[in-house]
Amino acid sequence: MNIKLIRMIGRRVGQSIIVIFIVTMIVFLLMKLVPGDPIINFLGSNASEEQIVYYTKLFGFDQPVLIQYGKWIAGLFHGQMGRSVALQKDISQIIFQRLNITLSIVIPAFIFAVVLGVILGIVAAKHRGTAVDTVISFFSNIGMSMPMFWFGMVLIMIFALKLHLLPTSGFVTIQEGFGKWISHIILPMIVLAMNPLAQFTRQTRSSMLEVIRQDYVTTARAKGLSEKEITVKHQLRNALIPIITVMGVSLGGMIGGTVLVESIFVIPGLGNLMITSIKGRDFLVVVDGVLIIAIAVAICNLIVDILYGIIDPRIRND
Amino acid sequence: MIYLTTAYESLTYYDESGKIIPKLATSWKSDSKEPSITWTLRQGVKFADGEPFNAAAVKTNIEEYQKCKRNETANIDSCEVIDDYTIKMKLKSWNSSTAEGIGFFVYYMSPKAMKDVDKLRTSSCGTGPFQVSEFNPGVSVKYKKNPNYWQKGKPYLDGVEIYIVDEPTTRASAFEAGEYDIILMNNLTVANDLINSKKYTLERNKSGQGLVMTGLIPASADTSSPFANDKVRRAMAYALDTKSLNEAFGYGLLQDLNQWAAPGAVTYDTSLKGCDYNPEKAKQLLTEAGYANGFDTTLTTDAGNKDMFTAAANMLSEVGIRCNVNLVDESAQVNLYSTGTWKGIMGHYAAISPDLGLYMGRHLDKNGAFYAKGILHPDDAMKLLEEVRTAPTDEEKVKKEFELQELIYNGETGDAIFGKPVFIQFEPILKYDYVKDDSRSVCHVATWNIENCWLNK
Numbered sequence: 001m002n003i004k005l006i007r008m009i010g011r012r013v014g015q016s017i018i019v020i021f022i023v024t025m026i027v028f029l030l031m032k033l034v035p036g037d038p039i040i041n042f043l044g045s046n047a048s049e050e051q052i053v054y055y056t057k058l059f060g061f062d063q064p065v066l067i068q069y070g071k072w073i074a075g076l077f078h079g080q081m082g083r084s085v086a087l088q089k090d091i092s093q094i095i096f097q098r099l100n101i102t103l104s105i106v107i108p109a110f111i112f113a114v115v116l117g118v119i120l121g122i123v124a125a126k127h128r129g130t131a132v133d134t135v136i137s138f139f140s141n142i143g144m145s146m147p148m149f150w151f152g153m154v155l156i157m158i159f160a161l162k163l164h165l166l167p168t169s170g171f172v173t174i175q176e177g178f179g180k181w182i183s184h185i186i187l188p189m190i191v192l193a194m195n196p197l198a199q200f201t202r203q204t205r206s207s208m209l210e211v212i213r214q215d216y217v218t219t220a221r222a223k224g225l226s227e228k229e230i231t232v233k234h235q236l237r238n239a240l241i242p243i244i245t246v247m248g249v250s251l252g253g254m255i256g257g258t259v260l261v262e263s264i265f266v267i268p269g270l271g272n273l274m275i276t277s278i279k280g281r282d283f284l285v286v287v288d289g290v291l292i293i294a295i296a297v298a299i300c301n302l303i304v305d306i307l308y309g310i311i312d313p314r315i316r317n318d
Numbered sequence: 319m320i321y322l323t324t325a326y327e328s329l330t331y332y333d334e335s336g337k338i339i340p341k342l343a344t345s346w347k348s349d350s351k352e353p354s355i356t357w358t359l360r361q362g363v364k365f366a367d368g369e370p371f372n373a374a375a376v377k378t379n380i381e382e383y384q385k386c387k388r389n390e391t392a393n394i395d396s397c398e399v400i401d402d403y404t405i406k407m408k409l410k411s412w413n414s415s416t417a418e419g420i421g422f423f424v425y426y427m428s429p430k431a432m433k434d435v436d437k438l439r440t441s442s443c444g445t446g447p448f449q450v451s452e453f454n455p456g457v458s459v460k461y462k463k464n465p466n467y468w469q470k471g472k473p474y475l476d477g478v479e480i481y482i483v484d485e486p487t488t489r490a491s492a493f494e495a496g497e498y499d500i501i502l503m504n505n506l507t508v509a510n511d512l513i514n515s516k517k518y519t520l521e522r523n524k525s526g527q528g529l530v531m532t533g534l535i536p537a538s539a540d541t542s543s544p545f546a547n548d549k550v551r552r553a554m555a556y557a558l559d560t561k562s563l564n565e566a567f568g569y570g571l572l573q574d575l576n577q578w579a580a581p582g583a584v585t586y587d588t589s590l591k592g593c594d595y596n597p598e599k600a601k602q603l604l605t606e607a608g609y610a611n612g613f614d615t616t617l618t619t620d621a622g623n624k625d626m627f628t629a630a631a632n633m634l635s636e637v638g639i640r641c642n643v644n645l646v647d648e649s650a651q652v653n654l655y656s657t658g659t660w661k662g663i664m665g666h667y668a669a670i671s672p673d674l675g676l677y678m679g680r681h682l683d684k685n686g687a688f689y690a691k692g693i694l695h696p697d698d699a700m701k702l703l704e705e706v707r708t709a710p711t712d713e714e715k716v717k718k719e720f721e722l723q724e725l726i727y728n729g730e731t732g733d734a735i736f737g738k739p740v741f742i743q744f745e746p747i748l749k750y751d752y753v754k755d756d757s758r759s760v761c762h763v764a765t766w767n768i769e770n771c772w773l774n775k
Binding site: 034035036037040041047048049050051054086087088089094153156157160161164167168169170263264265266268272273276279280281 | 392484487492647
């Protein structure tokens with residue numbers, strides 16, 4: 001492996017660790033400042049003062065905030081993420097299970113958005129100024145501006161209530177049947193992919209338009225290469241850098257942004273867990289969730305940086 | 319509690335009028351002098367794992383509750399097993415609410431199953447008609463029929479699935495698509511749409527038990543606040559046209575209230591004259607209290623009642639109680655009322671089941687869990703609360719409960735320490751016609767006789 005690439009990865013990882021550390025500390029402190037007590041939320045209205053004091057001590061919430069944060073960080077180094085007050089379980093048990101569910105929606109949505117977005121972007125660029133370009137641009141503008149919640153409700157109304165083709169909500173694992181799994185993730189996947197799809201379409205179109213007019217494209221055509229070869233090997237490859245940047249940002253955003261989709265479609269994923277935990281002030285779950293999302297975003301950014309190096313030799317040798 | 323009562327049972331439960339009736343206990347005898355309660359247990363009951371439900375099992379469960387320092391069993395000094403089906407609970411002091419508190423709020427688990435705590439996190443082992451087969455926290459609970467259920471031939475259903483769907487429009491869509499047989503729809507706008515479609519059966523819990531009253535409560539404990547004065551508190555109550563508020567925001571699903579009881583409940587006083595809407599009276603009381611020019615204050619509410627309470631704030635402003643509406647989320651609200659640190663006026667949520675000693679006590683006791691630290695505790699109210707608790711008979715208890723209502727809610731002389739009740743929401747339950755005998759809307763809102771339920775399809 002290129003030594004420069006290794007150094008770049010090392011720098012990025014180091015920077016990411018610092019950013020993640022700062023983000024989690026801010027979230028931890030903010031959650032502690034927000035009014036509300038997870039112990040009272042958990043024990044309910046009939047809790048005695050004795051019970052509240054007992055559980056507050058049990059969870060270590062009577063200690064200074066910085067001590068609590070320090071203990072949480074120390075626990076991470078031992079693979080422990082703390083204990084959820086509301087769910088009475090180790091957070092690592094819950095969070096990775098929920099993350100799997102989130103990823104089972106996010107990854108298909110991302111792939112769908114990438115494949116379709118790039119194809120539509122290429123088609124729009126190739127047919128610039130025609131009706132095809134107008135239609136594609138029109139729908140990508142709608143995709144950018146349509147509220148996710150409203151779109152989700154409309155899809156439910158059409159495909160679940162009127163046509164009875166798909167369930168309204170809920171989630172099943174792939175082990176419970178491939179067909180059943182697909183039927184449950186189609187609508188949330190489309191809703192989640194809508195905005196990134198529009199972004200990828202626009203970015204691909206824009207990047208392709210820049211390279212289409214380049215001299216090396218004319219040269220390739222003059223050399224007798226097929227249109228397909230020109231598009232894929234010369235045009236798309238050179239247009240990829242900004243497209244990959246948008247993809248990297250989108251993927252990180254999709255992982256964190258599934259909250260709304262999971263709420264609409266009642267999917268027990270990470271977003272749903274975060275919302276419930278914020279409401280219940282189960283702050284360790286929130287902080288651990290932020291940690292996971294921050295790591296995911298950092299990994300996405302790192303992959304983007306590596307891909308830059310792979311695609312563009314100038315960056316690799318820089 | 320609906321999750322709990324599907325798999326676990328208590329010694330007693332409530333009938334439609336709020337009277338406690340046998341469930342796992344067939345009878346009980348209270349002795350206010352000793353003080354103690356002796357329970358005779360139902361025979362032939364087994365836990366889901368086949369272990370017998372008997373006095374020893376009851377004793378083990380009570381002791382577990384006490385180890386966890388639960389309030390429900392705080393007044394039990396000791397349990398004595400008389401025989402397999404008789405247990406005597408000796409109390410620390412006589413309290414007329416203890417029988418109800420223990421009878422309804424303590425649920426029984428197999429002592430053998432209790433030893434495997436990890437397994438119990440995702441399953442259950444009670445005497446109820448169904449037992450947990452799958453548990454997804456915050457998402458769903460699935461139950462399967464209990465083959466050892468003590469009511470022979472029941473339950474009729476093979477299983478029950480309860481889903482938590484926070485988003486009301488998704489819940490309504492899933493119900494309309496036939497994915498749910500029954501839904502509880504507390505978003506009144508969505509409930510109204512479903513009701514108007516006339517495709518579903520609407521039921522509302524008429525018993526009043528366990529229902530939550532919504533009101534507005536002033537922070538009277540703050541001696542520098544105008545609300546420390548009872549005339550100002552009554553002025554606040556007179557300024558609110560709750561009937562109009564309920565008509566405007568309730569779609570006919572909200573019921574006016576002027577006391578701590580639902581109409582039809584055993585503690586509902588039909589002769590009580592509360593603070594009916596009278597803005598002139600409100601202004602007069604404010605003048606008498608020294609606030610002829612009114613004063614500024616804060617009204618804290620959550621998002622659920624924001625619109626109604628903003629309208630209420632406008633009504634208060636018209637008499638001179640100028641409110642700045644402060645929106646908080648549920649958790650912040652819980653924090654405010656459990657610490658008693660709210661300023662001005664706040665949304666008041668109270669379970670108004672008939673036993674005032676138990677339910678009002680949680681708010682009125684000096685160390686009560688709800689709102690108690692933010693309100694005054696007038697000596698006469700505390701004395702009456704104690705008399706309710708120590709009443710030797712049910713008849714005496716109800717008499718004292720009526721007096722307590724009068725003391726707090728009477729329009730002319732009341733303390734108004736709880737401000738004013740605005741509405742009670744009779745929990746709209748929507749179901750398909752084919753769902754029969756679930757009794758979800760008949761008794762206490764936390765219970766249903768799901769063993770009787772069947773589907774006519």
